[in-house]
Every structure is written in structure tokens, then in C-alpha cells.
Amino acid sequence: MKALEFFDHIVKHPGEYAEKWKKETHGKVIGHFCSYTPVEIITAAGALPFRIFSSGVDISKADAHLQAYSCSLVRGALEDALSGQLDFLDGTVFPHTCDSIQRLSDIWRMNTNFGFHSDLILPVKLIGESAGEYMTAVLRKFKEALEKNIGVRISEEDLKKGIETCNRVRENLGRLYSLRQKNLHVIQSSDVHTIFKASMIMDAKQAAEKLHGLVVELEGELEGELEGESKGDNDASVPERKRLVLSGGLCTMPDIYDIVETAGGAVVWDDFCTGSRYFEGEIEEMNDPIAAIASRYLKRVNCPAKHSGVLSRGEYLVEKVRQNQADGVIFLFLKFCDPHAFDYPYMKEMLEKQGVPSMLFEIEDQTSSEGQLKTRCEAFMEML
Amino acid sequence: MTESQKPIDPEKEKRKIKSDKRMKEIMTEYYVEAKTPREQRGKKIAWITSGGPVEPLICMDIIPVYPENYGAMIGASKMGVDLCEKSEEMGYSRDLCSYARADIASATVNGGPIGGLPEPDMLICCNNICGTVLKWYEVQARYFKVPLFILDTPICHTEFTKEMRQYVVKQIKEYIAFLEDVCGKPFDYDRMDEVGALSFRGQELWQAILDTTMHKPAPITCFDAFFHLAMIVTLRGTRTVVDYYEMLLAEMKERIAAGIGMIPDEKHRLLWDNLPIWYKMRWLSDKFASHNACLVADTYTSGWTSSMKYLDPDDFLGSLAEGYTRIFLNAGTDIMADNIMGMAEKYDAVGVVFHSNRSCKPYSLGQYDIQRIVQEKMGLPTLMIEADMVDERSFSESQIDTRIDAFIEML
Structure with missing residues (x-):
């Protein structure tokens, strides 16, 4: 599929994409780390919100700043920054989440020179009146800082357009998820992941258009199949795949999908910040666009570094397993990710109470984990 | 040889801090009161983070108990490894904070020094020291099924903004309302x-x-x-x-x-x-x-x-x-x-x-x-x-x- 090649190229060469975008638009590129980055505001400013993923190179320069007990995302991103791989950035936004990102922001500010450095200190607590007010207030402040630093004026109209464009990206990503959810063979999970990652790097308007084209094409294919009653998952020649939900932070290991699929499984949903947490929840049309962005963050399922109740994430996971008729859950964490590691025991227990088996896999770095993950996955799949 | 028979080294004796003895007494009294059974004690117990605002609790006659101080006691009495391993058996990663791991394990077995901490009636978590305390207190809120109050103090990387001030000031009011609710009595401002x-x-x-x-x-x-x-x-x-x-x-x-x-x-x-x-x-x-x-x-x-x-x-x-x-x-x-x-x-x-x-x-x-x-x-x-x-x-x-x-x- 040609569309897939397009997305794949961007994921493999994110810097090339950003530089080309800059040349064409003369716009600014703002790097960020998190699903709590208000990409709508950055888009409204005519800038490119660029999600920073660690390129996975060997760590050498970052070792002088970060202890070995920090996660591969934090160390890898710093390595990329210090070794000049992110030189196209005109700024970086650090939404406050975990302790490691908090300190990465300081180290980044003290050792790099990308221009605009923004600490977006959103509330950690997402419930209660004070948190809601504060969320809106800091987002408003962020908008002003961005305007000042990149020299633009963001009108209410710009904001509404930015929201609309980002909503379209999210809507299409959501449609992609439902396609995969219903029809496991229409699109492979590894491809969904690639498309997802690309859309976090791309210009929102372009992403929305490309995604829409792809989704329409896939939905058309599916319809054709259903009419012709050709091969589907109900076909007897296709062995029934085990349906799996993945849960964790950022998935830096695209191979997980191939591993799962080769082992006879199919990913039907996830609870990743590079997955459902990124696209779930449409921003409502409200008179105050900033308040509308805030409202989505307050309602959407939270990252474990934030708080919306002591059971919120467990309940979400159990519900997603039920909705997707999943057979099991794979917890996929970055090693040294404290917030996820703290939630694991209770979430596992909640699943157990529903009779849903799960397994945990910690990724230290990509290469060393692969073989081990394959073995563990195969064993887990046999157990299901 | 018993303690009293040991020859006294006058050099060492001179350097000993005499107040230590009183300090130990006070800490013992404090833990004895906190560990007194609920019915006899009368006062409620709040577990609170070491950097949390304890003053409103004292004002409401609530006994503050500090899992972090307890973590230090566990460490000093070299019971850390045993409790940390217990928490790992419960599914907590070895890479997590050892205060948290030791405390989480201790709560389930009443192990550790002084036979564990007294059960809380409420949990007060202030994240000015770390994000870990949030996750740790969520664990304890699920375990003890008691109300959890979170005081969210935004990190001031380079500045303390007016938005932060408004947010925390408002939360202090929410904190007091929370305490009034849990204790069933009005807050004594004087x-x-x-x-x-x-x-x-x-x-x-x-x-x-x-x-x-x-x-x-x-x-x-x-x-x-x-x-x-x-x-x-x-x-x-x-x-x-x-x-x-x-x-x-x-x-x-x-x-x-x-x-x-x-x-x-x-x-x-x-x-x-x-x-x-x-x-x-x-x-x-x-x-x-x-x-x-x-x-x-x-x-x-x-x-x-x-x-x-x-x-x-x-x-x-x-x-x-x-x-x-x-x-x-x-x-x-x-x-x-x-x-x-x-x-x-x-x-x-x-x-x-x-x-x-x-x-x-x-x-x-x-x-x-x-x-x-x-x-x-x-x-x-x-x-x-x-x-x-x-x-x-x-x-x-x-x-x-x-x-x-x-x-x-x-x-």
C-alpha cells in the first residue's frame, strides 16, 4: 500500500520530514514528549508539534547527565538532542508528568539551545474544581508564551481551526482503531502503529488528509469484502487469533506487533500514550477554545503520572478488555517507568478478578529485549 | 559484660549528645500514642508525606503519621531488604522507591520496626517532594479504603507563577473542607x-x-x-x-x-x-x-x-x-x-x-x-x-x- 510507505518513511526519517516542512512553510518546529501537549495550540500558531521519540542510538553523551536508572526514552531523547539529531527544533515543551521528565526538562534547558523552552506545569490532580481552573489557566499562559516566543498572534479563529484539524486527526485514528478492532486482517497492528507514530510527527492538516484517505480506502475494501463475502476472520481457513489489549506508556518497540501476530495473536486495543490516550476524546466546540482543550484532558483516561481517582486506569482497562472481547492483556513498560510500575499490581489483580490473564514485559532497550519478548509472548499465547 | 560494666571512654563520652535520650523518649511517646487502639486513643490518624502541610492536622487533633519516617526506621534497622522483597513478590518492581516498597509490604504484614504503623483514617499526599508519593498513596488508599486528599504543588522549575499560587491557595481551602468533613467538626482558625x-x-x-x-x-x-x-x-x-x-x-x-x-x-x-x-x-x-x-x-x-x-x-x-x-x-x-x-x-x-x-x-x-x-x-x-x-x-x-x-x- 502506497500510503503505508509514506507513513513508514516519516517514522524512519522524522528529522528529514521536519526539515522539509520548515523549508516549505518557514514555520517553527516545537518538540514535545507527551500526550498532554496541547498540539492544537501549537498547530494554531502555525508551528509543527513534533513528538520526540528516542532514535534508539547507543547512549554516550547522555550518560554524563543521567543515571543508568532513568528510562530509555529520557536517556535516548537527551542523547539525540546532545548529538545534534534534533537541531531542527525551534523549541521544546515539557508537560509535567513523571519525575524523570521533570528532571529531563532541567537538564535539557541547561545543556541544549533550541530557543523556546516551556515547562507546562499542568495539574497532577485532574479532579476537583481547583484543578479544572488551573488547567485552563496554564494552557492560556502557554498560548501567550508561545505567541511571544515565536512571534505570532494566535486568534480565537486560529485556535478553533487548530482544534478542528487535530480533532480530525484523532477521529481518523479512531476509525483506524475500529477497523482493526472489527477486522483483524484489514490492517496489521504494526502498520497501525507506524501510521500513529507518523501522525504525531506530521503537520496536523496533512496528517488529517492522509489518514482520511487511508481510512476511506480501507473501509471501502472492507465493504467490498463483506458484500462478496470473501475471506474474513470467520472463514474457517483462518485460525482464530487471540485478541489482546496492550497497556503501558510509550510503545517504542514496533516489533511487538509482529511478534504478537506471529505467535497467533492480534492486538485489538491499547492503553498507550502513543495509542488510545492520544486520540480518545474529541474536543468539544465551546465558546472558549482553551477551556475546551482543558476539558478533554480532564475527561480523557489519565496517564498514571496523573490522578483521576484511585481505580480510574484499572476500570478503563477492564472496560476496554470487555468491549473488545479480548482474551488477554500484555503490560509493556519501559524499565524505570515508576508511574506504570506502581499501577501494575492492582490492574493485574482487577483483570484477574474478571478472569483475564495478563503478562508483564519491561523493555530496557530495543535490541536486547526482542528475543526475550518473543519467547514470553509465545508462552503467554499458548496459555490463553 | 553488661552495658553498665563497659569501661567508659571519656573521649567518646564527651562527644555524645546528651539530648539524644530525650529525643528517643519523645519519639517513643509519639508512637505509643499513635499505636494505642482506636477506641482508647480517640484521635484520628492521618498518614502524610514528609513535605506535606501537617499544621492543619495538628490543629484538628489528628495524629500525623509519616510513612517516610517509618521507611527511614526500616532502613536504619536493616529490615529494608526483607520488606522490599515482599513488595516485589506482590508485583512491585525492584526499581521503585524503597520507602514505598517497604511501607506497602509492611502494611500488609504488620512487619517492620514497632510492628507496623497504625492504620490511617485518611491519607494526605503532597507531591512537592516527588511524583512517587502520589502513586504510593493511591496504593494505600486502595488498600485501607480511606479518603485520600492530594495537595498538588506545581513544580517551580524556574518560577512560582500567579496561576500556581491561585491553584494551591484554593486547594488549601479544599484541604480544610476535607478535614472538616472527615472529622465532622469546624476548623479552628485561632x-x-x-x-x-x-x-x-x-x-x-x-x-x-x-x-x-x-x-x-x-x-x-x-x-x-x-x-x-x-x-x-x-x-x-x-x-x-x-x-x-x-x-x-x-x-x-x-x-x-x-x-x-x-x-x-x-x-x-x-x-x-x-x-x-x-x-x-x-x-x-x-x-x-x-x-x-x-x-x-x-x-x-x-x-x-x-x-x-x-x-x-x-x-x-x-x-x-x-x-x-x-x-x-x-x-x-x-x-x-x-x-x-x-x-x-x-x-x-x-x-x-x-x-x-x-x-x-x-x-x-x-x-x-x-x-x-x-x-x-x-x-x-x-x-x-x-x-x-x-x-x-x-x-x-x-x-x-x-x-x-x-x-x-x-x-
Whole structure:
């Protein structure tokens, strides 16, 4: 599929994409780390919100700043920054989440020179009146800082357009998820992941258009199949795949999908910040666009570094397993990710109470984990 | 040979801190009351984070209990590994904070020193020290099924903004409403003034005690401060702390007058950064003393006075939001570096010992940069010890022993 090649190229060469975008638009590129980055505001400013993923190179320069007990995302991103791989950035936004990102922001500010450095200190607590007010207030402040630093004026109209464009990206990503959810063979999970990652790097308007084209094409294919009653998952020649939900932070290991699929499984949903947490929840049309962005963050399922109740994430996971008729859950964490590691025991227990088996896999770095993950996955799949 | 028959070394005896005995009594009384069965005790119990605003609890006659102080007790009594392993069996990763792991395990088995902490009636979590406490208190809220109040104090990397102020001020009101609700009685604002003034006075005295080490030789080392810290953490806001610290301060002044230093032949004055390594306190203390090195001050024990400049003793409640948000750990790495350099000057230290503590990311990540800044700007030699505050499995004694020797040679 040609569309897939397009997305794949961007994921493999994110810097090339950003530089080309800059040349064409003369716009600014703002790097960020998190699903709590208000990409709508950055888009409204005519800038490119660029999600920073660690390129996975060997760590050498970052070792002088970060202890070995920090996660591969934090160390890898710093390595990329210090070794000049992110030189196209005109700024970086650090939404406050975990302790490691908090300190990465300081180290980044003290050792790099990308221009605009923004600490977006959103509330950690997402419930209660004070948190809601504060969320809106800091987002408003962020908008002003961005305007000042990149020299633009963001009108209410710009904001509404930015929201609309980002909503379209999210809507299409959501449609992609439902396609995969219903029809496991229409699109492979590894491809969904690639498309997802690309859309976090791309210009929102372009992403929305490309995604829409792809989704329409896939939905058309599916319809054709259903009419012709050709091969589907109900076909007897296709062995029934085990349906799996993945849960964790950022998935830096695209191979997980191939591993799962080769082992006879199919990913039907996830609870990743590079997955459902990124696209779930449409921003409502409200008179105050900033308040509308805030409202989505307050309602959407939270990252474990934030708080919306002591059971919120467990309940979400159990519900997603039920909705997707999943057979099991794979917890996929970055090693040294404290917030996820703290939630694991209770979430596992909640699943157990529903009779849903799960397994945990910690990724230290990509290469060393692969073989081990394959073995563990195969064993887990046999157990299901 | 029994204790009383041991020959008394007059040199050692002279250096012993006489107030220690009273401190132990107070801490025992405190835990005895907290551990008294609920029916006889009458008072409610709140578990609270070490950096949390305890004054409103004292004001409401709630007994504050500190899992972090308990974590230190677990570490000091070398029960850390056992409890940490228990929590790992429960599914908690070994990479998580060892205070949290030890406490989570201890709650389920009533193990550890003093047979576990008394069960909480409520949990008060202030995230000015780390994000870990949020996750830890969520675990305990699920386990004990008691109400959890979160005081969210935004990190001030470079500034404390007006939005932050409004947010925390509003939460203080929510905090008081929460306490009124849980206790079923109105908040006593007049009493709050008294408690606030006592808290402030306690902090002043604690800082005065820490400042006695500006004198050469220093009457105490940071290892003594680690011990006496328990009081400002657990009983802040009470008369007990003020009385005790007045006594301790007087003793320090006497020591200075008599020329008594904790290290008999104080040669190298050093700073310590990060939490203590609780299970190796004695070993480290002896090790540095054997080199005539005196750890005159540390960033940890002075943390409880780090935001006094933002507190108003005459309007404690009104200044509480800023005071509890702007503590030293809730600030940027460069501000933390400035703090260390200021301390090096103040206490005339010639080197810094950093404890890179696997358990505490907000304290430890950034230390390499601070180390570089201190070396570049002040030319101070530094030592980085990779360890953990409670989990002894992360301590390599022979390696650290050699590194301390090499470091002292460099001075």
C-alpha cells in the first residue's frame, strides 16, 4: 500500500520530514514528549508539534547527565538532542508528568539551545474544581508564551481551526482503531502503529488528509469484502487469533506487533500514550477554545503520572478488555517507568478478578529485549 | 559484660549528645500514642508525606503519621531488604522507591520496626517532594479504603507563577473542607495561628541547630542531623518540638563554648547531598571520621527549613500555599546547584559527597550536572556514591570504601 510507505518513511526519517516542512512553510518546529501537549495550540500558531521519540542510538553523551536508572526514552531523547539529531527544533515543551521528565526538562534547558523552552506545569490532580481552573489557566499562559516566543498572534479563529484539524486527526485514528478492532486482517497492528507514530510527527492538516484517505480506502475494501463475502476472520481457513489489549506508556518497540501476530495473536486495543490516550476524546466546540482543550484532558483516561481517582486506569482497562472481547492483556513498560510500575499490581489483580490473564514485559532497550519478548509472548499465547 | 560494666571512654563520652535520650523518649511517646487502639486513643490518624502541610492536622487533633519516617526506621534497622522483597513478590518492581516498597509490604504484614504503623483514617499526599508519593498513596488508599486528599504543588522549575499560587491557595481551602468533613467538626482558625507560629519557631530552631556547624570544629555532623531530623518532620507545629530543639540548641552552644567537635581532629569539612543511606549510617560516619572528615551540612535536613522565607509566622495559613510549594526539591536543578554552592560557602566546605539514590529520581537525576557546576564554579572536589536509601542490595561496600579513600586523598 502506497500510503503505508509514506507513513513508514516519516517514522524512519522524522528529522528529514521536519526539515522539509520548515523549508516549505518557514514555520517553527516545537518538540514535545507527551500526550498532554496541547498540539492544537501549537498547530494554531502555525508551528509543527513534533513528538520526540528516542532514535534508539547507543547512549554516550547522555550518560554524563543521567543515571543508568532513568528510562530509555529520557536517556535516548537527551542523547539525540546532545548529538545534534534534533537541531531542527525551534523549541521544546515539557508537560509535567513523571519525575524523570521533570528532571529531563532541567537538564535539557541547561545543556541544549533550541530557543523556546516551556515547562507546562499542568495539574497532577485532574479532579476537583481547583484543578479544572488551573488547567485552563496554564494552557492560556502557554498560548501567550508561545505567541511571544515565536512571534505570532494566535486568534480565537486560529485556535478553533487548530482544534478542528487535530480533532480530525484523532477521529481518523479512531476509525483506524475500529477497523482493526472489527477486522483483524484489514490492517496489521504494526502498520497501525507506524501510521500513529507518523501522525504525531506530521503537520496536523496533512496528517488529517492522509489518514482520511487511508481510512476511506480501507473501509471501502472492507465493504467490498463483506458484500462478496470473501475471506474474513470467520472463514474457517483462518485460525482464530487471540485478541489482546496492550497497556503501558510509550510503545517504542514496533516489533511487538509482529511478534504478537506471529505467535497467533492480534492486538485489538491499547492503553498507550502513543495509542488510545492520544486520540480518545474529541474536543468539544465551546465558546472558549482553551477551556475546551482543558476539558478533554480532564475527561480523557489519565496517564498514571496523573490522578483521576484511585481505580480510574484499572476500570478503563477492564472496560476496554470487555468491549473488545479480548482474551488477554500484555503490560509493556519501559524499565524505570515508576508511574506504570506502581499501577501494575492492582490492574493485574482487577483483570484477574474478571478472569483475564495478563503478562508483564519491561523493555530496557530495543535490541536486547526482542528475543526475550518473543519467547514470553509465545508462552503467554499458548496459555490463553 | 553488661552495658553498665563497659569501661567508659571519656573521649567518646564527651562527644555524645546528651539530648539524644530525650529525643528517643519523645519519639517513643509519639508512637505509643499513635499505636494505642482506636477506641482508647480517640484521635484520628492521618498518614502524610514528609513535605506535606501537617499544621492543619495538628490543629484538628489528628495524629500525623509519616510513612517516610517509618521507611527511614526500616532502613536504619536493616529490615529494608526483607520488606522490599515482599513488595516485589506482590508485583512491585525492584526499581521503585524503597520507602514505598517497604511501607506497602509492611502494611500488609504488620512487619517492620514497632510492628507496623497504625492504620490511617485518611491519607494526605503532597507531591512537592516527588511524583512517587502520589502513586504510593493511591496504593494505600486502595488498600485501607480511606479518603485520600492530594495537595498538588506545581513544580517551580524556574518560577512560582500567579496561576500556581491561585491553584494551591484554593486547594488549601479544599484541604480544610476535607478535614472538616472527615472529622465532622469546624476548623479552628485561632488555633491554627498558634500551631503555625509553633511550626515556624520549630523551623527557626532547627535551622539554628544546623547552623552551629558553621563553627570549627563542628559540634555535630550531618549524621547527627539525620537522627534529630525526625522531630521537625513528625512533630512540626507542636510545643514539643520547640522545647526539644531549644534544649538541643543550648547543648550545641555549650559544646561550641567548650570547643567540643564531633570529629576529634576535624580536618576536612564536607557537604552531603540527598537522603541518608540509612542502613550504613554508622559505617559511613565511622569511615569519614577515620579520615578526620566532617560532614558539616547536607541538603536533606535543611530541606525542612528551605521555604521559611516564603512563610509568614503571623499569617501561617495565608502563606502556607507558597511555603509548601517552594521547597528546595520542588525547584529546578540549577536552583538546587545554587543551594549547594551557597551551603559550601556558608559552612566553609571543601568538597561535596553526592548520594545518587536509586529510590529518589527528583533528587538524584540532575546530580551529575550539579556536580559539574560545583566543580567548575567553585573548584570543589566531589564524590558520587551510587546507592539506595533503604535497599541494601544496591550498596557495594568495598567499592564505596575505595572511592571514599581516593576522594579524601584528592582533598
